[in-house]
Amino acid sequence: MNRRCAFITMDSMDGFVCDDDLAIPALKKLNWEVEKVSWRARDTDWGRFGIVVIRSPWDYPTDAPRFLALLEEIEKSGTPLQNPLELVRWNLHKSYLASLSESGVSIVPTRWLDQPRPRDIRALFLEFATDTLVIKPSVGANAEHAHVLEAEKMAQIWPGIQPVFEYRQAMVQPFRPAIQSEGEYSLMFIDGALSHTIRKKPKEGDFRSQEEHGADISLVEPESLLAKRAAEAIAALSARPLYGRADMIRNPDGDFEVMELELVEPSLYLRMDPAAPERFARAIVRRAMNRA
Ligand SMILES: Nc1ncnc2c1ncn2[C@@H]1O[C@H](COP(=O)(O)OP(=O)(O)O)[C@@H](O)[C@H]1O
Ligand SMILES: [Mg+2]
Structure with a gap:
């Protein structure tokens, strides 16, 4: 049995809080070794691993097609990939x-808009019966480009927001206080x-x-x-x-x-629950065993 697990990560984790290291000693106790592999690494022999787990490739949106090509390569290798490509592909776009x-x-009630115009936003204030909306990109993370829209301040704030959604699809939701x-x-x-x-x-x-x-x-x-x-x-x-x-x-x-x-690559806050690293490690091993 191949007891080596790859964690897909990124070239440099400087400046990021990442709890996945807590799972490494937990896997070690189960006689598994973890190797971290950047999603930008080339020519990795995936056959060396018993399982590949996507964990912290947090800059993949800079080149999403390359990230997907990597996941396809892993799936083709026959080594189990978690989460599976099918789920990841489905989860990349907030549709x-x-x-x-x-x-x-x-x-949360949501409308999707390509190139939103003020009249579209006005219609959504009415549809959602609210004077406060949130607008954010359909593909995004870390609240980047997320804005609150207040009906009475639209004239002032909209000119600063519209350009952001000129080439990005927008999601609009009622603001949840x-x-x-x-x-x-x-x-x-x-x-x-x-x-x-x-x-x-x-x-x-x-x-x-x-x-x-x-x-x-x-x-x-x-x-x-x-x-x-x-x-x-x-x-x-x-x-x-x-x-x-x-x-x-x-x-x-x-x-x-x-x-x-x-x-895709959520932070799992393993540090917040002392039992979580072992729970995660055991689940990884179970997945690898089932496919072995
Ligand atoms: N409808 C909403 N009502 C209130 N706050 C929101 C709403 N949508 C987003 N937010 C705030 O903006 C943040 C980012 O939005 P989210 O949909 O989680 O996108 P992402 O985390 O991918 O950037 C949320 O964590 C939340 O704090
Ligand atoms: Mg979020």
Whole structure:
């Protein structure tokens, strides 16, 4: 049995917080070695590995076709890839939210717009019966190019925002005020089961829940409705992922909605739960064994 696991990462992790190293000693205890391979590396012999796990290739959007070509190469090699290419491909564009919604999953109401114009935005204030919207790119991360649109400030702010979406598809959603009062929840699923949950609360005056933007992160026990809604999103997938992170927000009715379901390279916040690294390591080994 080949007990070597590749973690797909990036050339340099300088400036990034990455918890995946915590899984390395946990795998070691199970007699597995981890080798980190940058997604930009060429001519890797994937046959040397018992499994390849996509973990932190966080700059892949600079060349998404090359990233996909690498994943195709890994799949062709016959070495198991997690998450599988089929799920990754589906998850790269946030239009997956529409397909989740069609499966009955509760998502933040979303409209997709190519080259949005002020009249399109005005129509959405009416459609969503709100005076505050969020506009963000359909392909993106880290809240980059995410903006709050207030109806009465459109004339001032729109000229600065429109150019961003000239060549990028936009997603528009009602602004969920719970982001500021309560924050956003990330529920980590390992092998289809809920592992641990964190709450990400933006800093005072901000609406972005990323650590990089100063948000506060804490380990929480999810209320049952929250866990149920997130599990419904995982259950709607075409295959059970090795790892998945459901980012959830409370709506004004008190129910929870999926803001994002991350299946490509989510940070899994392994440091927040002492049992999580071992849980992840065991799931990796199970996947490798099943295919061996
Ligand atoms: N509809 C919304 N209501 C309130 N805040 C939002 C909404 N959509 C996004 N945000 C904020 O913007 C951040 C980035 O949006 P998100 O959809 O998570 O994209 P990404 O994390 O890929 O950049 C979220 O983490 C949240 O803090
Ligand atoms: Mg997000």
